[in-house]
Amino acid sequence: MINDTIAAIATAVGEGSVAIVRVSGPESVAIVESIFAAKNKLTQVDSHTVHYGYIVNPNTREKMEEVLVTVMRAPRSFTMEDVVEISTHGGVIAVKRVMDILLQQNVRLAEPGEFTKRAFLNGRIDLSQAEAVIDLIRSKSERAFSSAFKQVQGNLSKEIEAQRYTLLETMAHIEVNIDYPEHDVESLTSAFIREKCSQVMESIEKLLRTANEGKILREGIVTAIVGRPNVGKSSLLNALAKESKAIVTDIPGTTRDVIEEFITINGIPLKLLDTAGIRETADVVEQIGVERSKSALEDADLVVLVLNQNEPLHADDLQLMEQIKSRQVIVVLNKMDLPRQLELRQIEEMFESDRIVKMSVKEQEGLDALEAAIAGIFFSGGIESNDLTYVSNVRHIALLKKAIVSLQDAIGATEEHIPIDLIQIDVRAAWEQLGEIIGDAVGDSLIDQIFSQFCLGK
Numbered sequence: 209m210i211n212d213t214i215a216a217i218a219t220a221v222g223e224g225s226v227a228i229v230r231v232s233g234p235e236s237v238a239i240v241e242s243i244f245a246a247k248n249k250l251t252q253v254d255s256h257t258v259h260y261g262y263i264v265n266p267n268t269r270e271k272m273e274e275v276l277v278t279v280m281r282a283p284r285s286f287t288m289e290d291v292v293e294i295s296t297h298g299g300v301i302a303v304k305r306v307m308d309i310l311l312q313q314n315v316r317l318a319e320p321g322e323f324t325k326r327a328f329l330n331g332r333i334d335l336s337q338a339e340a341v342i343d344l345i346r347s348k349s350e351r352a353f354s355s356a357f358k359q360v361q362g363n364l365s366k367e368i369e370a371q372r373y374t375l376l377e378t379m380a381h382i383e384v385n386i387d388y389p390e391h392d393v394e395s396l397t398s399a400f401i402r403e404k405c406s407q408v409m410e411s412i413e414k415l416l417r418t419a420n421e422g423k424i425l426r427e428g429i430v431t432a433i434v435g436r437p438n439v440g441k442s443s444l445l446n447a448l449a450k451e452s453k454a455i456v457t458d459i460p461g462t463t464r465d466v467i468e469e470f471i472t473i474n475g476i477p478l479k480l481l482d483t484a485g486i487r488e489t490a491d492v493v494e495q496i497g498v499e500r501s502k503s504a505l506e507d508a509d510l511v512v513l514v515l516n517q518n519e520p521l522h523a524d525d526l527q528l529m530e531q532i533k534s535r536q537v538i539v540v541l542n543k544m545d546l547p548r549q550l551e552l553r554q555i556e557e558m559f560e561s562d563r564i565v566k567m568s569v570k571e572q573e574g575l576d577a578l579e580a581a582i583a584g585i586f587f588s589g590g591i592e593s594n595d596l597t598y599v600s601n602v603r604h605i606a607l608l609k610k611a612i613v614s615l616q617d618a619i620g621a622t623e624e625h626i627p628i629d630l631i632q633i634d635v636r637a638a639w640e641q642l643g644e645i646i647g648d649a650v651g652d653s654l655i656d657q658i659f660s661q662f663c664l665g666k
């Protein structure tokens with residue numbers, strides 16, 4: 209049972225026109241009433257109404273801040289408790305004044321994510337929906353947002369519930385067979401279990417196929433721009449970012465650090481990394497830069513190798529090409545405005561033609577082709593329809609994989625004529641693993657860990 213009242217600043221800290229302090233819990237209306245001076249008594253107003261007045265010091269009745277107070281009574285609120293939202297002037301001081309007074313009453317400062325946690329514990333949303341709230345807040349592209357938005361609406365939960373229902377049916381069927389063995393022929397039950405488990409497995413596999421795209425939607429495609437010094441890597445980053453973020457000069461070895469920029473291409477989020485040109489160097493600072501380039505290269509989902517086609521292939525180029533050839537690669541042949549000195553044959557042997565893009569970053573030529581090539585790799589059609597349910601959360605992915613193993617075990621067991629009550633154990637395991645996704649029977653420590661990732665006031 210939750211019986212304390214919590215409060216937190218719900219808006220981002222900084223200058224803005226308004227800021228909101230959110231209060232939730234059984235005493236929230238009465239407590240805010242005790243520090244509020246207005247025409248109406250909050251304890252008597254209708255739910256979902258807004259009231260103008262002042263937050264006052266309850267002892268001296270001194271006016272502290274001019275506010276609008278919104279009352280949302282249980283259960284029609286985000287947390288399903290009585291919620292009061294106090295809109296103050298923006299900036300840091302106004303909200304702090306209101307919070308200070310609140311915390312002198314019988315109110316506790318909320319932990320990060322505690323409002324959402326209450327929404328979960330009170331049954332308004334399930335765990336997968338709650339987790340999607342974080343994704344919603346953190347999303348950096350339209351697509352990531354709409355994917356998270358659908359999950360908050362219960363899209364994934366419904367899919368999981370449906371599969372769990374099928375498993376529950378199967379378990380009931382087996383149970384009857386265990387209790388009244390004379391009513392059934394064992395082979396019939398085995399066939400039934402196999403069919404149902406395969407059906408559920410297929411649906412889970414379909415969900416897992418979206419996992420890669422889901423991860424990309426959430427975190428962005430980590431894209432490392434690599435190549436020898438002076439080929440135009442920083443120029444390319446700037447062109448894609450449409451701002452001059454990285455320093456560009458004609459001096460080889462200009463970039464020393466890894467420079468990050470978040471962009472979207474056709475709604476696909478990309479985390480671009482501009483790196484130091486890779487070469488042997490005696491310069492200590494540049495050496496560190498080259499090391500960083502190499503580790504960025506290791507971690508990237510996509511490698512954009514930039515070559516200067518105004519120069520013949522260099523041994524360093526060949527070495528890089530060899531190193532990345534089994535990865536997702538796009539080769540940019542830059543400086544097309546200058547005469548070609550580069551022999552294409554070796555590159556064409558190593559990389560598919562749709563992975564080779566001719567560009568002149570200086571003349572802003574070929575950017576569209578590069579964007580199309582990137583989009584082509586990660587979204588192999590179909591995504592426009594936007595009706596897929598994406599799984600992007602690592603916890604969910606791990607549980608789905610576990611459930612598949614349990615179902616495989618169950619199916620395998622039916623084929624080996626293992627006693628039916630033992631098969632029941634695997635089916636139940638799959639049912640429980642799916643249940644953990646939506647928060648059925650998960651432990652307190654897991655719940656605490658999940659909600660601690662939230663920001664304060666959410």
Ligand SMILES: Nc1nc2c(ncn2[C@@H]2O[C@H](COP(=O)(O)OP(=O)(O)OP(=O)(O)O)[C@@H](O)[C@H]2O)c(=O)[nH]1
Nearest residue numbers: 437438439440441442443461462463485568569570
């Ligand atoms: N002609 C021509 N010059 C270009 C093009 N793209 C970049 N450059 C020039 O090439 C030089 C190097 O560009 P950068 O973007 O700094 O190259 P980089 O690969 O980041 O170099 P490092 O940071 O030293 O590794 C600059 O003088 C750019 O103006 C192009 O398409 N055509």
Ligand SMILES: [Mg+2]
Nearest residue numbers: 441442462463
């Ligand atoms: Mg550079």
